[in-house]
Amino acid sequence: MAYDFLLAYRGKLSAGAIRPEPPEDGERKLELIVLFTGVANTLKALDTAMCMAEGLNARVRLVVPQTVPYPLPLASPPVLLEFTEDCFRKIAEVQSVETAVEIFLCRDSYTLWQEVLLPHSTVIVGGSKRWWPTKEQRLARRLQKMGHEAIFATAAIPEGKFLHA
Amino acid sequence: MSAGRVLIVDDDPQIRRVLKIALAGEGYETGEARSGEEAEERLREMRYDLMLLDMNMPGMGGLATCKSVRESSDIGIIMLTVRDREEDKVAALDAGADDFITKPFSTPELLARIRAALRRAPMAPDSGVQQCALGDAHIDFQERKVTVHGKEIRLTPKEFDLLRYLVLHPNRAIPHRELLRAVWGPDYGEEVEYLRVFIKQLRRKIEAKPDDPAYILTEPWVGYRLRLPESL
Numbered sequence: 001m002a003y004d005f006l007l008a009y010r011g012k013l014s015a016g017a018i019r020p021e022p023p024e025d026g027e028r029k030l031e032l033i034v035l036f037t038g039v040a041n042t043l044k045a046l047d048t049a050m051c052m053a054e055g056l057n058a059r060v061r062l063v064v065p066q067t068v069p070y071p072l073p074l075a076s077p078p079v080l081l082e083f084t085e086d087c088f089r090k091i092a093e094v095q096s097v098e099t100a101v102e103i104f105l106c107r108d109s110y111t112l113w114q115e116v117l118l119p120h121s122t123v124i125v126g127g128s129k130r131w132w133p134t135k136e137q138r139l140a141r142r143l144q145k146m147g148h149e150a151i152f153a154t155a156a157i158p159e160g161k162f163l164h165a
Numbered sequence: 166m167s168a169g170r171v172l173i174v175d176d177d178p179q180i181r182r183v184l185k186i187a188l189a190g191e192g193y194e195t196g197e198a199r200s201g202e203e204a205e206e207r208l209r210e211m212r213y214d215l216m217l218l219d220m221n222m223p224g225m226g227g228l229a230t231c232k233s234v235r236e237s238s239d240i241g242i243i244m245l246t247v248r249d250r251e252e253d254k255v256a257a258l259d260a261g262a263d264d265f266i267t268k269p270f271s272t273p274e275l276l277a278r279i280r281a282a283l284r285r286a287p288m289a290p291d292s293g294v295q296q297c298a299l300g301d302a303h304i305d306f307q308e309r310k311v312t313v314h315g316k317e318i319r320l321t322p323k324e325f326d327l328l329r330y331l332v333l334h335p336n337r338a339i340p341h342r343e344l345l346r347a348v349w350g351p352d353y354g355e356e357v358e359y360l361r362v363f364i365k366q367l368r369r370k371i372e373a374k375p376d377d378p379a380y381i382l383t384e385p386w387v388g389y390r391l392r393l394p395e396s397l
Contacts, residue, residue: 030366052359055323056366122362149365151358 004074005065005106005115029059033123034099035113036064037136039087041153045126046091046099048153052124062101063116065109077105113143122149129154169283170212172196174204174230175219175245184217187272193279201230209350213240215282220246220257228260235261237346241282245270297332299380299394302371304328311371318370323348327363328371331381331391338384364389 032049036042042062049060066084068077084103106112117123123143127136129152136152143150171193173184178199185195196213198204202225204216216234220227231242243264244257254265263282266275297304302313309325311318320328326348331339341360345353353359364383368375382390 052362055321055359056363057319057321122365149362151362 004108005104005112007102007104030056030122032056032058032060033117033121034060034062035123035125035139036062037126037139039091041126041128041136043091043126045124045153048126048151049099049124058122060099062099064101064103065112066103066105067109068105068107070107074105074107110142114146117143117146117148120147120149122151124151124153126153169214169279170194170196171279172198172204172207172213172216172240174198174201174216174222174227176200176222177219180219180245184275187276188279191276201225201227201233204230205233205350208234208238208240215241215243215279217243217245217279218262220244220248220253228256231257231260231262237350241285243278243282297393299371300373304332306332313371320367320370324363324367324370327360328367331389332393335391335393338387338390340388342388344388360389 032053034042034045034049037045046060046062052058053060064084066077066079066081068074072078081103088101104112104116123140125136125140125143127134127140129137133141140150140152171188173181173188173195174197175181175184176199181197181199185197188195196207196211198207200222204218207213208216218227218231222230225233227244227246231244234240234242242262243266244262245266245268246253246257247268249267257265263285264278266278295305295307297306302311302318304311306329309320311320311325311328327344330344330347341357342354344360345356349356349359364381365375368378368381372378372380380392380394382392384390
């Protein structure tokens, strides 16, 4: 079976102060998964994730989907991976913790979530709330329906302002 | 055994020192804070039975601190002040203080008022339920230890505080807001999703069937309820 996604990058976002790894005790650690939904939205989601991770002794994983249209080969995304990495550098500048990050090249992000997320995962989606559901709100609702524990983190900075500042 | 935990909140280090010595002599455990803001921090970190609160402090004053603490805690509060006017006493009591004592005061009088306040104070967690059994899970609040089938389970401080609050208020539907304020502090109240995740983790660690919990129950649209076994 041919998969419609490809793991393009796996690494760790590190910033100034890195939280020391808690001692391993053999227990399976809870993983909080943050879905990349733009820089400002993701920052808010990461804030929420960090806050929760400290209280739960959990680890944070940032999953980034990069959609590749069908005319292009899956391994040749229209947006350069360097650009995506640049976005992460911006995130790293304002984060004070270490986060595992995975960039996936995919045809459709929803298919990616179905394949990548383990059942009953705790997923954090950053976005802004409006009276008419935003794309991120709809994503959170859809993940909830898929059986995941979806948490919607409201972004303080409107999406777009961060990149152009 | 400690006679109780008292938090001394005063910007004057001399007064803090004198009070600390007097209280330690009577078997009280003490904590210190130099301001209202610091007092709130201390209360978040540890459970106290009583707070001795100076009325005149820089920054967040005694009255504001008293009001803020009272919103989320039923700790006993005795206000200390140099003022002796009727309106000051009224303001302090209206802000949520249980008693009022004017400086300079004698140590025996202060200790008597502390004893009286502690008698009136609701049952503190550390002086009340020490141990609790929820099915196969055994919780020791003094040692902060949880064992399931004899095997020790690690709970994070937040998870433990959450469980302790639930055990102290058994068989009662505790609203989300109350739980959040009691465990996370007065700045919280809307973060229902935090509770969802923490409760889920607690169930995974304590309940035999986390998907069909027997003890930590969800009260839809309200909050959570801890169902204690009949034998307890």
